[in-house]
Amino acid sequence: MDTSAPTVGTDTGTDTEAELIATLPPTFDWGVATSAYQIEGAVTEDGRGPSIWDTYCRLPGAVDGGDTGDVACDHYHRMPEDVALMRQLGVNAYRFSVAWPRVQPGGRGPANPAGLAFYDRLVDELLANGIDPWLTLYHWDLPQELEDAGGWPVRDTAHRFADYAMLVFDALRDRVRHWTTLNEPWCSAMLGYHEGRQAPGRQDFPASIAAVHHLLLGHGLATQRMRAAADGPAEFAITLNMSQLTPATDSEADRAATRRADGLGVRIYLDPLVRGHYPADVVEDLALAGVRIPVRDGDLDVIATPIDLLGVNYYFSSRCSGVDDQGRSTGPDGRPVHRDVRLGRPVTAMDWEIVPDGLTDLLIRLSHDYPGLPLVITENGAAFRDEPDETGFVRDGDRVAYLAAHLAAVARARLAGADVRGYFAWSLLDNFEWSYGYDKRFGLVRVDYDTQRRVPKQSALWYRDTINRVRQGA
Numbered sequence: 001m002d003t004s005a006p007t008v009g010t011d012t013g014t015d016t017e018a019e020l021i022a023t024l025p026p027t028f029d030w031g032v033a034t035s036a037y038q039i040e041g042a043v044t045e046d047g048r049g050p051s052i053w054d055t056y057c058r059l060p061g062a063v064d065g066g067d068t069g070d071v072a073c074d075h076y077h078r079m080p081e082d083v084a085l086m087r088q089l090g091v092n093a094y095r096f097s098v099a100w101p102r103v104q105p106g107g108r109g110p111a112n113p114a115g116l117a118f119y120d121r122l123v124d125e126l127l128a129n130g131i132d133p134w135l136t137l138y139h140w141d142l143p144q145e146l147e148d149a150g151g152w153p154v155r156d157t158a159h160r161f162a163d164y165a166m167l168v169f170d171a172l173r174d175r176v177r178h179w180t181t182l183n184e185p186w187c188s189a190m191l192g193y194h195e196g197r198q199a200p201g202r203q204d205f206p207a208s209i210a211a212v213h214h215l216l217l218g219h220g221l222a223t224q225r226m227r228a229a230a231d232g233p234a235e236f237a238i239t240l241n242m243s244q245l246t247p248a249t250d251s252e253a254d255r256a257a258t259r260r261a262d263g264l265g266v267r268i269y270l271d272p273l274v275r276g277h278y279p280a281d282v283v284e285d286l287a288l289a290g291v292r293i294p295v296r297d298g299d300l301d302v303i304a305t306p307i308d309l310l311g312v313n314y315y316f317s318s319r320c321s322g323v324d325d326q327g328r329s330t331g332p333d334g335r336p337v338h339r340d341v342r343l344g345r346p347v348t349a350m351d352w353e354i355v356p357d358g359l360t361d362l363l364i365r366l367s368h369d370y371p372g373l374p375l376v377i378t379e380n381g382a383a384f385r386d387e388p389d390e391t392g393f394v395r396d397g398d399r400v401a402y403l404a405a406h407l408a409a410v411a412r413a414r415l416a417g418a419d420v421r422g423y424f425a426w427s428l429l430d431n432f433e434w435s436y437g438y439d440k441r442f443g444l445v446r447v448d449y450d451t452q453r454r455v456p457k458q459s460a461l462w463y464r465d466t467i468n469r470v471r472q473g474a
């Protein structure tokens with residue numbers, strides 16, 4: 001078999017990619033992923049309280065086109081139809097998130113039975129269709145009342161999260177085996193509290209570092225309590241978004257920039273989760289910036305509560321430079337410069353470079369640095385400028401090529417020894433892409449937002465056929 005560097009592929013995937021994908025084992029999990037705020041709509045129904053995203057969407061200029069998740073894909077009312085679509089795709093797993101403000105409208109206190117009932121129905125519908133529910137407890141929709149009390153930078157939020165997790169766990173543990181605490185805590189902390197590009201839209205670096213610690217603490221507290229209460233087979237995980245970072249040149253400045261970006265992007269999460277301590281170089285960098293991680297006695301033991309799987313969300317990779325375009329290594333704020341440098345690859349509609357080989361390298365790196373932790377690709381996919389024909393069908397050969405190249409990249413990593421057990425395409429449906437609103441379409445299935453009509457795209461048919469072929473060993 002040719003194992004030379006993967007290409008971006010074609011609208012059916014290349015022969016090499018098909019051969020690689022065919023090496024995925026029959027036990028491999030095939031899924032699609034979504035999240036609550038991006039698809040559900042029904043934001044004031046059945047007692048749901050407001051989340052930080054309901055608030056953020058109403059800030060002038062925060063979301064392109066002034067879009068909100070008020071209606072989204074109306075999945076709350078169309079759930080059985082959406083599960084039927086999954087069944088047609090032939091996936092055996094569905095990764096979704098529970099909206100905390102549906103279950104606990106104010107983020108504390110008893111469960112709202114009507115909110116929980118939606119997920120109860122969803123889980124039953126999935127199981128009736130032979131689809132395994134993969135439940136994520138937190139995909140960014142913090143109840144607004146908790147943000148008003150300080151949000152993730154405040155320690156109490158970690159305890160509130162663990163209480164909420166137990167309400168969901170107690171209600172669904174008899175049928176749900178796969179539990180993920182957090183989706184992409186980097187986004188919650190850095191985009192939400194440092195860069196202000198996502199809810200709640202704050203720009204406070206020390207607060208974002210406190211948020212990192214309290215997100216991890218919340219993960220650990222929830223995992224500890226769910227694990228102790230589990231009376232059947234249950235798997236616990238966290239999902240991180242990660243890139244493969246390489247220095248733009250071999251200069252000391254570029255290597256240092258790469259180390260720092262990897263420190264704040266990957267190791268600040270995985271070192272405490274797997275090794276029980278924060279990386280010394282990250283702690284030192286933060287101290288130089290006058291920032292301390294608010295660790296208390298015992299926190300790191302809680303955070304390092306064993307997990308069974310690591311979810312990997314992968315979209316692109318980057319090269320890092322430690323100098324700006326004037327050659328300066330310190331910014332006006334006195335902090336070291338970080339600049340992303342293009343690899344020169346084609347880009348998606350998000351302007352993200354398409355780097356499937358980065359996924360192979362990342363998976364191999366994770367297996368080396370954090371051995372013994374099984375991996376699942378919990379998100380991978382691409383937004384393109386889809387053009388539906390008169391019937392609503394989208395020939396999205398670019399998306400097929402993207403998926404084929406990345407699945408081949410996963411297979412390549414497995415052949416090199418990485419323990420990757422499944423793949424979830426992002427996303428089942430076109431949906432609310434956060435600050436980009438509805439303009440960016442990631443779905444395998446097109447959603448016409450005027451009518452809510454769903455039309456599977458060429459990529460959906462390709463994904464279905466690929467799953468079938470691999471399952472049949474063809």
Ligand code: IFM
Pocket residue numbers: 035038184241313379426433434442
């Ligand atoms: O849509 C998001 C998702 O909510 C989290 N991971 C990245 C996706 C694409 O940006």
